[in-house]
Amino acid sequence: MSSHKPALTYPMAGALSAMGIMHFAKPEPFESIIPPQLPGSARFYNFTSGAWEVVTGGLLANPSTRKLGGLSAFALLATVWPANFYQAYKDLSSGKASTGKKIYHAVRLPLQIPVMRYAWSLYADKN
Secondary structure, three states: OOHHHHHHHHHHHHHHHHHHHHHHHHOHHHOOOOOOOOOOOHHHHHHHHHHHHHOOOOOOHHHHHHHHHHHHHHHHHHHHHHHHHHHHHHHHHHOOOOOHHHHHHHHHHHHHHHHHHHHHHHHHHHO
């Protein structure tokens, strides 16, 4: 594994684990961004993605499961990206979005691409 990867991977593992725990500790913000077009309850999607985040964080933190963690992180990030777009749409179409919210969405949505690429690189790493 490249020497730079563990240094970036541990913060990613911690962030995913912490966010996953937040899905259970404070579910409302997460449930509010789940597109209503999805079948089933927002709570189901929230708890499922929260558990997935915690498991993925654990996989990334362990060098022996990091490759699988990279694949899991890539799939997770791709799966929740539509909720991020939905949140941006909700915030921006309300006409009440602050400048800070607009900047947040302008940075967050495209930033997910390099994070997904990094997750994929962990999976694709030959070491």
